[in-house]
């Protein structure tokens with residue numbers, strides 16, 4: 031009887047961990063299906079993190095809360111599927127760096143030719159996680175906050191306006207001179 035109970039408990043525990051282990055590739059597959067151009071998973075595998083699960087997890091510890099993106103995914107999964115959760119989080123900013131998740135994941139990396147995507151759960155030049163869980167999060171060692179989109183300063187806009195006005199004035203003068211010559 032005791033032996034039977036022990037076998038049952040072992041089977042349940044093994045089943046739990048198997049289901050947990052199987053869930054991760056399923057979630058990663060859903061991520062890759064939604065963002066097929068992103069090279070983030072393979073870059074996480076090549077980084078000090080060492081595996082593509084680092085998109086969400088603190089490798090090698092999978093049982094902790096994970097990075098900011100995973101925190102949001104866990105919350106969303108309470109009421110929806112992984113596909114719906116990824117859709118719902120696409121426009122949100124999980125790591126609080128000012129850039130929506132979907133935009134981070136699909137951004138072309140000017141600093142890494144051929145690579146696409148920043149981490150939606152990590153920030154800064156080392157890829158640290160502002161939502162630190164209980165594990166041992168390794169930095170990516172790469173820029174994980176997209177550089178700000180360059181915007182034109184007020185002075186730049188004023189100079190551009192002045193150049194356009196001067197160019198238009200010169201063009202009008204040239205056309206007027208040609209018109210005068212034709213009339214004469």
Ligand SMILES: [Ca+2]
Pocket residue numbers: 122123124125126127128129130131134150
């Ligand atoms: Ca972000």
